[in-house]
Amino acid sequence: MKNFMDKDFLLSNEISKKLYHEYSSVMPIIDYHCHINPQEIAEDKKFENITQVWLGGDHYKWRQMRSNGVEEKYITGDATDREKFQKWAETLEKAIGNPLYHWSHLELQRYFGYEGALNGETAEEVWNLCNEKLKTMSARSIMRDSNVELICTTDDPIDDLKYHIAIKEDETFDIQVLPTWRPDKAIAIEKVDYVDYIAKLSEVSEIEIKSFADWKQAITKRMEFFNEVGCKISDHGLLYIPYVEADEDTVDAIFKKRLAGENITEVEELQFKTACMLYVGGEYSRLGWAMQLHF
CATH class of the missing domain: 1.10.2020.10 (uronate isomerase, domain 2, chain A)
Incomplete structure (x- = not known):
């Protein structure tokens, strides 16, 4: 009888066994998320x-x-x-x-x-x-024994990344641990704690956020900090792809309405999120980052 989930688990023919055991299994792990x-x-x-x-x-x-x-x-x-x-x-x-x-x-x-x-x-x-x-x-021993070469963690724009910096400066550890930009909270305008989050983003970016232009400036400043620490990837957790375009004035009005504590409509939510995604997409291109859409 074949052993429970043995070394050939999911390997159904000789070619797959050869490819896995002789090639794939000995390759280093580079984990992007x-x-x-x-x-x-x-x-x-x-x-x-x-x-x-x-x-x-x-x-x-x-x-x-x-x-x-x-x-x-x-x-x-x-x-x-x-x-x-x-x-x-x-x-x-x-x-x-x-x-x-x-x-x-x-x-x-x-x-x-x-x-x-x-x-x-x-x-x-x-x-x-x-x-x-x-x-x-x-x-660290688990990572070394797993032949890990690089991992990318999941990090919020307001994170200080102090542990990534400490790892990078530690000459005794040669596995790369890079931050990944996960800006979901900065974009989720419909969430009940959104205004509180924007206040925290204002604090860490040292930019008083009162308009959508301020939001973009703060986000870019945090992106550039992440970039300095080694970030090369963004990651967006999405239930759907928002795409309802609106001009800058409309988006700004939606943002200010929400900052004032008012509720927004579903269409306004989509308009704001669309503007955010288009803006950060351009910034990712400028910085040379990959953009992950995480369903």
């Missing part, structure tokens, strides 16, 4: 348990647990790490066919040497095995 916390890399964090590694900030796993009806206390709440891991294990056994099932088991095999299936009954065994192995692992 991830949610790894740069602080953990800068500080070379050592993890106390597998929950910290797997569930500390993985919104994919959180969403799967919620869809399984798991209470929020076991996802982002005050349950113990062991309890959270148990709920994840019980969720995973119902997720066969979901890529999370594959990813989780491949990680258990490659980093922890566990060849079985994680479920509610095996959770204690896996918990103890992983936690013992983690005693000899850290954020």
Whole structure:
């Protein structure tokens, strides 16, 4: 009988096996989008348990647990790490066919040497095995063992990027950790906390934002800071592509209306977002950045 998700998992013929084992598997990882916390890399964090590694900030796993009806206390709440891991294990056994099932088991095999299936009954065994192995692992050692050459994190325009700068200046660590410009909050004019966010953008950019022209100036200033730290990629989280054009005066009026605390219409939201996307697209071209549209 073929082993559970063995070394030839998804490799269905000899050509695919040759291409993967002799070529792909030995190539370095260059990851253009991830949610790894740069602080953990800068500080070379050592993890106390597998929950910290797997569930500390993985919104994919959180969403799967919620869809399984798991209470929020076991996802982002005050349950113990062991309890959270148990709920994840019980969720995973119902997720066969979901890529999370594959990813989780491949990680258990490659980093922890566990060849079985994680479920509610095996959770204690896996918990103890992983936690013992983690005693000899850290954020940087995991990256080195994975043959990582470069990763791009996910960063808001108001972020100070101090951990990226610290990593860049650390001569003992040769893996590149670059910021990625994720300006969703600066564009999401319909959100209830948008005015508060613009106030924060004003503060970090040192530009008083009272008009759309001010918004563009502040955004460009933050882009240039990101560029200095090594950013080469933008990333926009989108539910749809906004495209309703409007002239500059109309967009400015919409922006000022929202800053005044008034609600805007759906058409006005689309007009504003269209203007933002067109503007930042031009700036990306000027800076030589790639523009990722993340659906």
